[in-house]
Amino acid sequence: MVMKVYSPEFKADAVAxxxxxxxxxxxxxxxxxxxxRETLRNWVRAERARRGKSGAMIKSTKDVPVSEATKEELEAEIAALRAENKDLRxxxxxxxxERDILRKATKFFRRRDELVNRFKFIxxxxxxxxxxxxxxxxxxxxSSFYKWRAGREARAARERADAALAERIRAVHAEWDGTYGRPRITAELRDAGERVNHKRVxxxxxxxxxxxxRLRRRQVTTMPEPSATPVPDLLGRDFTASMPNTKYVGDITYLPVGDGEFLYLATVIDCFSRRLVGWSIADHMRTSLVADALQAAAATRGSLAGAVFHxxxxxxxxxxxxxxICAELGVRQSxxxxxxxxxxxxxxxxxxxxxxxxxxxxxxxxxxRACRLxxxxxxxxxxxxxxxxxxxQQAPIAYEQQSATLTLAA
Structure with a gap:
């Protein structure tokens, strides 16, 4: 079995x-x-149950006719369906x-979804x-929530201390007509006998x-597009790799649909096994198309740090x-x-x-829709x-698995 845990998107696409x-x-x-076969059958059965379709509409070319089934088999199937229905309910x-929780949480978080906000919501x-x-x-x-809750008093005390320090900083700041910054304000506070660190100030x-x-004039520099900086060819038409997750290639291709319309597919392919590690399909050719494909590859591999993308x-x-995005993922462009x-x-x-x-x-x-499926x-x-x-003549995933087995055996 290649996959043990399937995403909701994969299940929905498989049923469709x-x-x-x-x-x-x-x-x-x-x-x-x-x-x-049974996994797909269960997904389809669940989808039809969700739509309210009759169980009689479930298609199966391999099932035994009802007339030939024994009473025990029918009772067992009914019991299984009841158990499945109970689990679905x-x-x-x-x-x-969970939906109600997330709806309320969305209003609670508003524009920011910081960890502290989650703790407060809980x-x-x-x-x-x-x-x-x-x-x-x-x-x-x-454990993190309970640790956060246990530190409420300490945080409250720190907030009160920060508010008191802010008042003293404002006094120094106002005294010097708003011209003093962190270094001078820190010095003023220390001279007044307060032991304070400049980082805290x-x-x-x-x-x-x-x-x-600040009287210094800000200097605006032009940030050139990466196209102005030459990107080297790190592959030199050598599309082989000694191990997975080291060298990738990618491209965008158009997919003709309907009457004069197109979808576009971006790919990320591992040179070692020719495995399609990441891909994205959309009705546009914006940068987000190729970015989504590369980020999907990073999610599949866990990390692309140090890999080359050509x-x-x-x-x-x-x-x-x-x-x-390449810099964020640690990917070298080629x-x-x-x-x-x-x-x-x-x-x-x-x-x-x-x-x-x-x-x-x-x-x-x-x-x-037909194209995507x-x-x-x-x-x-x-x-x-x-x-x-x-x-x-092996499939990419099987080839990677065999390579990993041979490596461990060696």
Whole structure:
């Protein structure tokens, strides 16, 4: 089994894919997505129950006809359905409670969602929902909350001390017509016999909006776009890697849908196994498209620190926003020559295979929804089942798993 925990988005897409064509079977779709037949059946059954559909509408080409089923089998199935229904009602009640908590929390947090705000919300509402459930919904550790609550008196005392210090700072600040900043105010307070650190003075001044007079003229510097700074080619058309999570390539490709419209797919592919580690699909080509794909890859791998990401010179990859995201993730950028597709051949090859095997000779997809489902199915199957010549005819994930096993054995 490739995946043990599936996201709600994956479940929703899998159900939508199965329901999109009456000819689909649990067996076939389950194999394509790397999940068991019964798991997909349960997801579809839950979705139809949520929509209020009759259980008689559930499709199964493999089920035994009712007329041939024994009484014991029917009773067992009914008992299983009742147990499942009971669990679903319990889950719905839990979700409803969590929804109410989050609705109230949204109004409580307003513009900021700091950890302290979460603690305050738990303190104010723990009698209604309990500390355990609130900590679970707001994703904070109970030990951290109790530690925060135990320090209330200390924080209150610190607040009172800061307020008193702020008054003394204001007095010095006013005495010198607002010209004194942190160093001089600290010196004044020390000369008056107060033992205070200059860092604390600066913190309190920032907290209470007290600032000295600055006569220096601010110098505005032009921040050039990263495209003005050459990005080296760190791959040199060498699309191999000795281990996963070291070298990646990516590109944007268009997906024709409907009548003259397009969706756009951004990819992040590991050179070691040819695994599609991150991807994003949207109806635009803004920088957020490629940024979402790279951040999805970081979520899959856990970290991309030290890895190389190679792309062409598209405006999205040369933008300041993308350069900042690469720096934040610890990714080193690499780019081939302008107008040379061979310098990013691996990504180009992936795009060609995707279109060839999803469109199958058609000029366009039958709408945006059909396109998204086709891409979802193909990319999942590509990683879990589709054999790749560069991997010795193994699927990318299987190739990575075998490599990890061999490494541990060595």
């Amino acid at each position: 894919l199965y329901l999109s064509d009456p000819s689909h079977t649990f067996e076939g779709i389950g194999k394509d997505l790397g999940i068991s 319990k889950q719905n009640a839990t979700l409803a409670t 303190e104010d509402h723990h009698r209604a929902w309990g500390v355990k459930r609130l900590c679970h919904v707001l994703e904070v550790a109970r 600066g913190r309190v001044m920032r907290k209470y909006g007290i600032a000295g007079l 792309s062409d010179h598209g405006a999205q990859y040369t933008s300041r926003q993308f350069a900042d 780019m081939g020559a302008v107008g040379t597709s061979a310098d990013n051949a691996l990504a180009e090859s992936f795009n060609a295979a995707l279109k060839r095997e999803t469109l199958r000779g058609a000029r366009r997809f039958d709408g945006a 086709a891409v979802f199915r193909w990319t999942t199957r590509y990683n879990t089942r589709r054999r790749h010549s560069a991997n010795g």
